[in-house]
Amino acid sequence: MELNFNGRVAIVTGAGGGLGRQHALALAARGAKVLVNDLGDSSGHSAAAQKVVEEIQAAGGEAMANGCSVTDFAAVQAMVQQVQDAWGRVDVLINNAGILRDKSFAKLDMDDFRLVLEVHLMGAVHCTKAVWPLMTAQKYGRVVMTTSSSGLYGNFGQANYGAAKMALVGLMQTLSIEGARNDIRVNCLAPTAATAMTEGLFPQAMLDLLKPEAVVPAMLVLAHESAPNRTILGAGAGTFAAAHIAMTPGVYLGVGGDVPEQLAQHLAVLGTLDGATVPGSGADQGRQELTLAMGSAAT
Helix, strand or coil: CCCCCCCCEEEECCCCCHHHHHHHHHHHHCCCEEEEECCCCCCCCCHHHHHHHHHHHHCCCCEEEECCCCCCHHHHHHHHHHHHHHHCCCCEEEECCCCCCCECCCCCCHHHHHHHHHHHHHHHHHHHHHHHHHHHHHCCEEEEEECCHHHHCCCCCEHHHHHHHHHHHHHHHHHHHHHHHHCEEEEEEEEECCCHHHCCCCCHHHHHHCCHHHCHHHHHHHHCCCCCCCCEEEEECCEEEEECCCECCCCCCCCCCCHHHHHHHHHHHHCCCCCCECCCCCHHHHHHHHHHHHHHHHC
16 A cells, blocks of 8 residues: 555644655655744744755645744744645644753753753644644544654653653653544654764764664654554664553552562562553553452452
8 A cells, every 4th residue: 555645734843854854855755735844043934944845846746834933832823824724734743843952960951951841842732732623623633743762761861852752652642542533643753863963973884774764654654544543653774663651460469568568579570571561541550450459359
């Protein structure tokens, strides 16, 4: 099955270069009309976004530029209105905009912590909130959050970035549940790619493998009409894997003065993934706990 986007309208944030540019070009090449967003000057003009628009147009596609900051909700709403006025709908949102302010937590300035959260987390919240009513009304939408291995697994010097990226997973988990009845599917992409943000972090031989375009197939799968829902898909160097927030079977210890000591003895077993499942929602944790407790009480 060919993954085409004929008749679809997409917004890609942070698309003036790097991974976002590749996302925008790929969506346009497969038939989507694309709004290319990248942070512009004080007048709202983004030379980087406009350049990508011109690339798309030169290849026969349809696109327009926007230079708003995703941290400004009113400006994001105006961006979505720009798309609606021009093309009448929004089918796909790729929340890609981001920045880095890397330092160890001991040296990290709180303003830099807040700024990274504002761009990555609140930027995605603003954009998703702005398109949500349109997607609900048309009973169709595909939203891709850009998470990171730094959020899923941690990375030295990226407490701010990791916190923001893991928060996007939590956002995706709930929105995927809330949007399901209106065919709004929300997923996370965890890319590993050589961009301006990763320059100097890897040896050149590795950077040569980590081309941004190698991540794009995962984005296309998560943004397509056949997309899954509530999936975390890792992509880098042409390889792909799914990540899961899993829960181990657990153990019932009851209530008592020695439960802390018993729990400490069970931690090694609880930490293994044998028998682990992926809960369908947060309520599933409570159900599992109650089932264990009630089963133990009955015996």
